[in-house]
Amino acid sequence: MNELRTRTRRGxxxxxxxxxxxxxxxxxxxxxLPAVQAAREAARRTQCQNNLKQMGLAxxxxxxxxxxxxxxxxxxxxxxxxxxxxxNPAGYNYPSGTTCCRAATRRGWxxxxxxxxxxxxxxxxxxxxxxPPYWPNAQNNAGEDDVAAAALSxxxxxxxxxPTLYNNGRIARHxxxxxxxxxxxxxxxxxxxxxxxxxxxxxxxxxxxxxNWGNVPKKRGAIVWPGYGAxxxxxxxxxxxxxxxxxxxxxxxxQVQGTDGGDNERWNNSGWDVDSIRYHFVPEQDSKASPYKPxxxxxxxxxxxxxxxxxxxxxxxxxxxxxxxYTFTVDPLVWMRLCVIDDGQAVDLSGL
Numbered sequence: 254m255n256e257l258r259t260r261t262r263r264g265x266x267x268x269x270x271x272x273x274x275x276x277x278x279x280x281x282x283x284x285x286l287p288a289v290q291a292a293r294e295a296a297r298r299t300q301c302q303n304n305l306k307q308m309g310l311a312x313x314x315x316x317x318x319x320x321x322x323x324x325x326x327x328x329x330x331x332x333x334x335x336x337x338x339x340x341n342p343a344g345y346n347y348p349s350g351t352t353c354c355r356a357a358t359r360r361g362w363x364x365x366x367x368x369x370x371x372x373x374x375x376x377x378x379x380x381x382x383x384x385p386p387y388w389p390n391a392q393n394n395a396g397e398d399d400v401a402a403a404a405l406s407x408x409x410x411x412x413x414x415x416p417t418l419y420n421n422g423r424i425a426r427h428x429x430x431x432x433x434x435x436x437x438x439x440x441x442x443x444x445x446x447x448x449x450x451x452x453x454x455x456x457x458x459x460x461x462x463x464x465n466w467g468n469v470p471k472k473r474g475a476i477v478w479p480g481y482g483a484x485x486x487x488x489x490x491x492x493x494x495x496x497x498x499x500x501x502x503x504x505x506x507x508q509v510q511g512t513d514g515g516d517n518e519r520w521n522n523s524g525w526d527v528d529s530i531r532y533h534f535v536p537e538q539d540s541k542a543s544p545y546k547p548x549x550x551x552x553x554x555x556x557x558x559x560x561x562x563x564x565x566x567x568x569x570x571x572x573x574x575x576x577x578x579y580t581f582t583v584d585p586l587v588w589m590r591l592c593v594i595d596d597g598q599a600v601d602l603s604g605l
Contacts, residue, residue, distance in 0.1 A: 294564065297411040301502070301561075302568050302576045304407050308429065308500055309570035311371035312364075321486050322499075323368050324479035325431060327361030328352040328461065328524035330386035331480065344388025347461060347480060354524040357386035359395040363529040364431050364476055365408060366400065366521040377403045381521070401425060401519035408520060410502055413539070413562040419511040426511060427520040427529075430503040430559065432569075433467035434474025434593050436460075436532035442514070442555035444547055448534070452585050460557070461525055465532075473595045474532070475499040475572060478525050487572070491595040494572030498591045501569030501579075503527070504537045504560025506544040513544075514555030527555055533592035534558035535585040536567040 315323050329352040333344025346352055356362055359381040369378035377400060384395035393399065404416035404425035413428050438457035440446040447453045458464045466478035467485075475497060477485045490497050505516050515527040523529050537560040546552040561567040566580040572594070579588065590598045 294412065298563050298565070298568070298578070301410040301412060301563070302578070304410070305429070305500060305502075305568050305570040305576045306574070307372055307407055308365075308368065309574040309576065311368040312499060312570075313574055314371040315368050316487060318371075321484035322475060322477075323364035324484060325433065325467065325476040325530055326363035326523060326525050327356040327478075327480055328354060328526075329388055330357035330361055333357050333386050333388040336387050336391055338385075341388050344386065345480075351461075352388075352524075353461070354518055354526050354528075355390065355397070355522045356524060357388045357390075357394070358384050359397070359522075361386075361479075361524075362397070362400075362522045365427060365429070365529060372407060374405065374407075377405065397519060397522045398423065400521045405520075410562065410568075413505065413507075414510060417511070425520050426516050426518075428502055428505070429500050430515075430527070430529055430531040431476030431500050432474045432498045432559075432592050433465070433476050433478075433530045433532055435469070435472035435589070436534065436557050437464040438557075440534045440557055441543075441546060442557070446547070448585070452533075452589060460527070460555075466525075467530075471596045472593055474530075474592065475594055476530055480525075489595060490572050491597060492590070492593070492600070495575060496591060496600045497572040497594040498569045499572050501531070501536070501559045502561040502563075502567050503531050504539060504542050504556055504558050505562075506539050506542050507562070508544040509554075512553070514553045517553075527557055531559045532557045533589040535583065535588050536560045536579065536581060538562070538564070538581050541581075 312322060329344040331345050333341045335341045344357055380399040381396045387394050401424040404418055406416050408427035409416045410428040418425055437454045447455050467474040468477050468483050475485060477483045503515055505513055510516060518528045534557055536558055539560055539562045542560060546554045559567050566578045568578050570576045587601055590596060590600050
């Protein structure tokens with residue numbers, strides 16, 4: 254009997270032993286958790302790179318079929334009409350006007366829409382139609398809202414957000430932007446954040462004026478404003494397709510997802526706007542970017558740079574279809590040269 258009691262007492266944990274075990278488990282969990290989080294982020298980053306890889310290949314297949322890269326978006330339409338059929342010049346009054354922020358019909362929708370057939374998304378592409386270019390807006394003209402309601406995973410970075418519908422669950426956004434080359438003016442509209450030359454150029458010019466249509470010689474981007482018929486061809490990549498960014502992730506602070514100046518329009522039809530195009534300014538991590546216009550606590554920021562929610566850098570796809578992660582410490586001059594397709598300057602890969 255005494256032997257049995259002794260064995261029973263020895264088989265139980267004391268309170269001190271239990272606390273030690275709990276402490277050890279806590280330490281192990283604390284050590285493992287960062288590794289688990291890092292592994293999950295690595296998987297999300299890989300998926301984001303795969304998204305861009307698909308977009309890059311779709312862009313090249315589009316070019317093979319059409320002879321030029323997918324063009325950037327329009328605001329209004331060169332043949333804009335009223336719903337009664339009368340010509341409406343107010344629907345296409347560039348470069349001095351303020352037509353914004355959507356195309357009047359699907360021929361002016363953005364590059365992300367036009368590559369859909371090459372992403373095996375023909376069903377979503379076919380939700381759009383060649384409707385008359387009504388201006389002002391006719392509700393759901395050309396099926397723009399039907400297309401916008403398709404929240405495609407390929408256009409969403411899993412580190413930032415799952416495919417999401419905004420505007421009362423009706424309209425999706427996207428997490429990527431085409432590269433329009435060099436921007437004349439400020440990093441954020443309405444500020445004095447203009448880098449010194451050669452990284453910047455004053456005075457400020459509106460995004461919808463000629464210097465920022467992506468087609469100024471030696472400042473060109475892969476995505477071009479098509480309003481006067483401009484089409485980007487492979488031969489214009491004078492710096493080499495492997496040294497030229499075509500699309501990358503756009504900077505978007507978490508607090509303003511769905512409302513930021515670069516995240517407040519239909520994913521397919523935002524006009525020539527920072528929703529779907531960005532420029533040469535050095536990329537920023539979302540968590541370190543100002544959610545609002547600098548100097549204010551609520552004013553919307555129209556930011557013109559790339560960026561991401563990844564801790565390490567921003568993913569981008571080049572003209573040859575290759576994808577890379579560029580650190581947030583990338584040399585600004587090297588990044589600018591990657592964003593411009595025809596400046597004739599060598600890209601110093603050590604600056605990446």
